[in-house]
Amino acid sequence: MPKVAVVTGANKGIGFAIVRGLCRRFKGIVYLTARDVERGKQAVSNLEEEGLKPNFYQLDITDPFSVEKFRDYVKDKYGGIDILVNNAAIAFKCDSKESVAVQAEQTLFVNYFSLVATCDILFPILRNGARVVNVSSSAGHLSNIPSEELRNKFKDPNLTIEGLSKLLQKYINDAKKGNQVAEWGLSSYSVSKVGVTALTKIQQKLVDDRDIKVNAVHPGYVDTDMSSHKGPLSIDEGAVAPLFLALDAPETVRGEYVWFDKRIVSWDGKMPGTGIC
Template sequence: MSWWSEETTAVVTGANKGIGFEVVKKLLKLGLTVVLTARNAENGSIAFDSLRRAGFQNVHFFCLDVSDPSSIAAFVSWFRLKVGVLDILVNNAAVSFNAVGENSIREPETIIKTNYYGAKLLTEALLPLFRRSVSVGRILNISSRLGALNKLRNPNLRQTLENEKLTCEQIDATVTQFLEDVSRGTYEKNGWPENWSDYAVSKMALNAYSRVLARRYDGKNLSVNCFCPGFTRTSMTGGQGTHTAEEAAATIAMLVLLPPEKLTSGKFFMCVEEPNKIISRL
């Protein structure tokens, strides 16, 4: 029997298309109440209207740009008044300016601000609203294997992020160092990831933050994990990939809806070849 009901509420960011939209649709089909967010009001409204026309009544929409702290504040105020409590947060919103096969750095500040700081600021703002007294809150950060620490060629950087006592301040300092190296043109020789460097560092920071948050809430009814959906056919990959957004969404829904006794925290899950087969790493 499922532990969730219509009163179980999920927030999915970056959900007007691709994986995010399919996650919203999957959770609605399973009977949850879902808040769809998107930074573009028109695109978000179109996605929301399509779901309502399909017969889903327990869906809400709010225009949210996670890279803008004032937009996050407005969303959290609306959520507190409109919905009140939160059970599941899927931080899916992300940007990249590289096409498949390209390897240049474009707008690294925007990528870091959206993919790392955006997810972090939204999560911190929503933490007080999680319903943890009667159930386990669930946070799933959509990440990438490009953010794995073995992509770092600088042993000092890797040692910092591998530290079991890592702090958010150290993560922020590492990200700042990367942006400074980019501005100086020294990021390659200083051992940062070689492929999709800015995107990889943003996901590396998100993974590290997830571990810090999981440690902070250990034993306090909050599960925090990361998930790499693999090479999925979305606009970010130019429609290329080994599986569909719908298949990736099915795995995401499975992870956030695990029964309480099977939940873990501080893990990095990723698809391997077949989208419904996953492995986890610390």
């Protein structure tokens, strides 16, 4: 059976560049997945024009039935997954007209809760020795949470996924009441990515016995639609650290929070300098 790499949310931006890098270097089958079929197929066509050969599969991480269909397809055709890059995410713009409550619920639903559900479905078909890359952000550094009490809950070594999910549901509930800022800060996106980084550390503990490596990555401030094209890094530069974790990182790199320049950063320590902005 050939090895298989999967990238979610990959029809543009960093996800697209990760697929490009995998197609160039990974000795196996690479799946570019996206919610929108036409955009996904166009992305594959663009890479084919570069002489690369990704495969496309329609995948909506917010729909468990879509993820289950993909799981069954991959399991039947290849037997499992060797690289999983969880890249799909959303972010509201600063001038968004949606209420804080709506932004909180929708952002956490896609960026955290749908990620948890996707991993629940796909992790059982990860092959032993697989690598998982959860795309986080500098916004996912624990220092972005103002409340010391909450920070201590996030970094509790005994925290479970169930406990983490309850903690993040509390954020949504607080946002609906309008009293979230003092403890959680101003950004739903930041809370969601803190959740992603915390989840990564819990997941690593759960799969250690299968020699699976799960790491979170801040790809840098990249010139994408999500950053309103304000980031100084190209999408290929933004793919460097995710590809490092997917292909090159030492076996000892597990449950870590890695930045765009391949630094392993202390998640619950002082926010490091970015070097780019």
